[in-house]
Amino acid sequence: MFQPIGSPEAMLTVYFDNLPVTALPGETVASCLLRNGVTRFRTTPVSGAARMPFCMIGHCFECLVEIEGLGSRQACLTVVREGMQVATQAGPATIYRGANYDR
Amino acid sequence: MTAEPRPDPSAAGTGAMPRDADVIVIGAGPAGMSAAVELSAAGLSVIVLDMNASPGGQIYRAVEANLNEGASHGLANALGAAYSAGQPLVAQFRVQSNIDYRPNTVVWELRTDGTVGWQQAGRGGYLRARHVVLANGAMERPMPFPGWTLPGVMTAGAVQTLIKASRLKPSGRVVLAGTGPLLFLLADQLLKLAVRPALIARTDGLGDKLAALPRLRPAALPALAKGAGWMANLRRVGVRTVTSLTHLEAVGNERLREVVIKAAGKTMRLPCDLLIVHDGIIPSIDLAQGAGIAMEWRPDDASWRPVTDAHGLAKPVSGPSLSPGPNCVWLTGDARTIGGADAAAAHGMHVGQTIAASLGAVKSRHASHSSPAKRYAQAMAARPFIDAAFPPGRWSVELGDATIICRCEEITAAQIRSCAQQGVTDMDQLRGLLRCGMGPCQGRSCATAIARLLSREFDSPLPMPFRGRPPVRPVPLGVLAQLQSLDPDLSRSEALDDKPDASSRGGIDV
Numbered sequence: 001m002f003q004p005i006g007s008p009e010a011m012l013t014v015y016f017d018n019l020p021v022t023a024l025p026g027e028t029v030a031s032c033l034l035r036n037g038v039t040r041f042r043t044t045p046v047s048g049a050a051r052m053p054f055c056m057i058g059h060c061f062e063c064l065v066e067i068e069g070l071g072s073r074q075a076c077l078t079v080v081r082e083g084m085q086v087a088t089q090a091g092p093a094t095i096y097r098g099a100n101y102d103r
Numbered sequence: 104m105t106a107e108p109r110p111d112p113s114a115a116g117t118g119a120m121p122r123d124a125d126v127i128v129i130g131a132g133p134a135g136m137s138a139a140v141e142l143s144a145a146g147l148s149v150i151v152l153d154m155n156a157s158p159g160g161q162i163y164r165a166v167e168a169n170l171n172e173g174a175s176h177g178l179a180n181a182l183g184a185a186y187s188a189g190q191p192l193v194a195q196f197r198v199q200s201n202i203d204y205r206p207n208t209v210v211w212e213l214r215t216d217g218t219v220g221w222q223q224a225g226r227g228g229y230l231r232a233r234h235v236v237l238a239n240g241a242m243e244r245p246m247p248f249p250g251w252t253l254p255g256v257m258t259a260g261a262v263q264t265l266i267k268a269s270r271l272k273p274s275g276r277v278v279l280a281g282t283g284p285l286l287f288l289l290a291d292q293l294l295k296l297a298v299r300p301a302l303i304a305r306t307d308g309l310g311d312k313l314a315a316l317p318r319l320r321p322a323a324l325p326a327l328a329k330g331a332g333w334m335a336n337l338r339r340v341g342v343r344t345v346t347s348l349t350h351l352e353a354v355g356n357e358r359l360r361e362v363v364i365k366a367a368g369k370t371m372r373l374p375c376d377l378l379i380v381h382d383g384i385i386p387s388i389d390l391a392q393g394a395g396i397a398m399e400w401r402p403d404d405a406s407w408r409p410v411t412d413a414h415g416l417a418k419p420v421s422g423p424s425l426s427p428g429p430n431c432v433w434l435t436g437d438a439r440t441i442g443g444a445d446a447a448a449a450h451g452m453h454v455g456q457t458i459a460a461s462l463g464a465v466k467s468r469h470a471s472h473s474s475p476a477k478r479y480a481q482a483m484a485a486r487p488f489i490d491a492a493f494p495p496g497r498w499s500v501e502l503g504d505a506t507i508i509c510r511c512e513e514i515t516a517a518q519i520r521s522c523a524q525q526g527v528t529d530m531d532q533l534r535g536l537l538r539c540g541m542g543p544c545q546g547r548s549c550a551t552a553i554a555r556l557l558s559r560e561f562d563s564p565l566p567m568p569f570r571g572r573p574p575v576r577p578v579p580l581g582v583l584a585q586l587q588s589l590d591p592d593l594s595r596s597e598a599l600d601d602k603p604d605a606s607s608r609g610g611i612d613v
Contacts, residue, residue: 001255001377002265003274005178005296024269026156026168031269039254039358046513050357052254054510054548056261057161058154058209058576059242059387061511061543062252072543072577076264079156079207 002034014084023080030056030063030075033086041065041075042089065089120231120590124150124203126458127219127232129210129390132160133189133444134436134451135238136196137475141455142236143201145464150230152208152221158196160240161260162444163189164267178270181295183288185444186267192448212573213237213394214426215419218590222578228587234431234458237394237417238451239387241437244406245548246281246382246497247516249352249506255359259289259381272296275376278362280304280351282496283383284330284489290342291333300342301373304364306382306496308346315491322484345369349500353378383495386438389547392571394432395419400567404441405495405551407568409434415454433458446482449475502556509549511542519553523560530554530569540569543577 011022014032023032030053033041040050042064053063056076063075068085071093075086128139131153142149159166166189169178179187196202205223212220212229219230243258250256259279265271273293277300279286290303319327337344350365354372362375385406392398396417397410410418415433435454436447452475459465502508504517514537527533530540530553539553540546546553546569554568 001273001275002271005266005270005272009270027269031265031271034265035269035271041254044511044513049252049513050254051252052358053257053261054252055243055258056264057242059544059547061547064543070579077154077207077209 001037001039004035012080012082014080014082014086016086017088018085025080027080028076029065029067029073029078029080029084029086032080033065033075040088043091045092048091064093066093120588122217122232123230123588124148124232125462125464126150126234126236127152127217127230128236128238129153129213129219130160130238130240130436130438131155131158131196131204131206132162132238132240132436132447133192134240134438134447134454135160135236136192137448137451138236138238138435138455138458139202140192140195140199141452142459142464143199145455145459146201147459147462147464148201148203149199150203150205150232152205152210152219152230154207154209156206158193158204158206159189161264162186163193164264166190166193166267169267177296178266181292182267183292189444209576210239210390211576211578213390213432215394215396215417215430215432216426216428217431218426220573220578222582225579225582226585226587227578227582229589231588232431233462234433236415236451236454236458237390237432237434237438238436238447239390239438241384241441242387242547243285244382244385244495245551246380246495247502247506247508247549247552248350248380248497249503250354250359251380252507252510252513253353253355253359254357255355255376256353256378256380259285259379260384262377262379263289263292266292266296272298273377273379274298276301276374277377277379278302278304278364278373278375279379279381280348280362280364281381282307283381283493284326285384286379286381287330287333287337289379289381291336294336294340294342299340301375302364303337303342303344304348304351304366305344305346306348307493311494312492315488318487318491320484320488322481323488326485326489348496351380351497382497383493384437384441385551386441387547388438388568389545389571389575391417391432391434391438392568393573393575395426396432396434397421398568400554403494404490405498405555407551408440409438411439414457415439415450440483442479442483442486446479446486449478449482453479498555501559502552508552508556509537509539509542509546511544511548512538514539514549516556519556520560523557528557528561530557530567533557534569545569545571545575 014023021036051062054060065075066087067073125147128135128151208223345366347367352363391409397420398407417432435451502516534540
């Protein structure tokens with residue numbers, strides 16, 4: 001759905017559902033996942049339908065994911081960090097299980 | 104200079120809490136940056152809170168990074184002169200020493216007494232100032248259609264954000280649909296990035312342009328010329344364009360597979376990987392509404408806007424106020440009235456000068472050659488033509504019963520109509536019954552469409568938006584538990600043993 005403009009640049013590694021994905025330093029979690037072809041950021045609490053970012057500027061809340069164990073984080077407003085743990089959010093957010101919880 | 108926080112007994116509402124700055128500016132787009140620069144140049148202390156990682160707002164997003172090191176990407180060329188024009192203002196903003204700029208900061212509460220609730224990287228609290236300038240910009244007008252929640256459907260602004268901030272461009276079969284200058288600007292930018300849309304389906308047509316002609320003023324001629332240039336380029340490259348779009352549908356299961364388009368009476372289906380929609384932009388009213396600022400419905404623009412005077416001073420709703428004392432919130436830029444970057448920068452400058460004058464601060468720099476109020480009026484003179492040339496297209500098309508209106512809670516037009524037919528006329532009542540507007544987005548995506556459904560059912564003036572209450576954005580419990588600068592008069596800690604004895608009242612013993 002998306003491809004990089006220009007030559008590849010220095011990349012960080014972020015983990016999405018425990019799998020390593022590449023990220024541009026300074027980009028948001030949302031753009032990192034789109035860069036890697038992710039189209040299912042979360043499933044809705046009502047019907048379980050898949051969703052991905054719609055507005056990319058913090059209004060639509062469709063990009064909600066779990067970041068470092070904390071649910072319902074706006075991926076489009078969160079900047080990536082090396083080694084960051086990101087996970088699909090299934091339905092409503094679950095209670096925080098600690099920064100380095102064992103899945 | 105009033106950089107030292109000090110209590111100001113003349114202003115009620117903040118009690119004995121010290122002020123953190125003379126002015127807090129919310130948003131670092133053209134309006135917020137201009138206001139902050141003016142205030143700082145007058146010797147006032149300014150805190151600027153912004154959700155993004157770097158100054159520029161959405162229009163000049165990541166302009167420093169893209170212009171400083173981006174020459175090899177061809178991005179500056181693709182984004183055009185209107186984007187590069189933001190660099191001087193960002194540079195001016197960066198050099199002001201009195202500006203305490205706090206990026207990646209989300210504001211979740213605003214009060215008319217000058218209190219602002221913020222959170223950043225797992226911390227949060229309150230800040231207080233003598234004045235607050237709300238410059239939180241605009242959002243794209245949500246225009247529901249069947250399948251608009253499918254992955255693969257995004258707004259034009261979202262795609263622009265990916266281009267500017269992440270150097271990503273669309274790939275595969277791309278379709279653009281809707282109306283407004285941004286749709287055509289994006290199409291032009293895509294061509295420059297070697298992305299060729301399969302189709303552009305427009306709701307606006309020649310009739311709208313002819314109807315807009317009487318509103319054409321000399322000030323609109325540059326915009327008109329720019330638009331004509333985009334169109335000519337699209338035609339030259341041979342991008343297929345259809346007008347008078349009346350029906351749009353995204354089809355797919357886990358993600359978008361094809362789009363169905365009905366334009367000028369003809370229906371077509373085409374395979375599609377990315378459907379980019381845009382239907383104009385409207386003020387972002389979340390914080391103003393949460394602060395209790397009055398809202399005015401603009402039927403021609405199908406949107407609400409906060410009520411302000413010409414200087415931008417907000418007018419709170421009549422009746423009991425949410426916070427005591429006089430209002431000290433000002434609105435500027437697209438958050439006040441859609442006018443684009445030049446109008447926003449001029450008005451922000453005007454608000455900054457007005458506040459500085461009211462605080463008795465004198466600007467140390469030489470005065471600019473033309474007054475910001477005059478520059479604002481010039482920039483706005485083009486708007487009546489642009490607004491008439493790009494009316495909110497599918498707004499007048501009936502919403503299908505099965506179309507999801509509230510994306511968060513997946514509530515359909517049929518459910519809302521059914522409530523309306525049972526006599527629900529009020530948005531808040533509807534929210535209580537259906538949960539629309541109670542999801543994470545807090546009604547940002549559904550409010551205008553619900554207003555439209557209710558008004559159709561009752562053939563009445565449009566209702567007021569959902570009542571907004573802080574926090575207007577979710578705050579993690581861990582942040583709430585450790586809020587900084589709480590007002591001691593308004594907060595207290597209670598230990599568990601302070602609780603009334605539940606068993607003595609026949610409650611459940613825990």
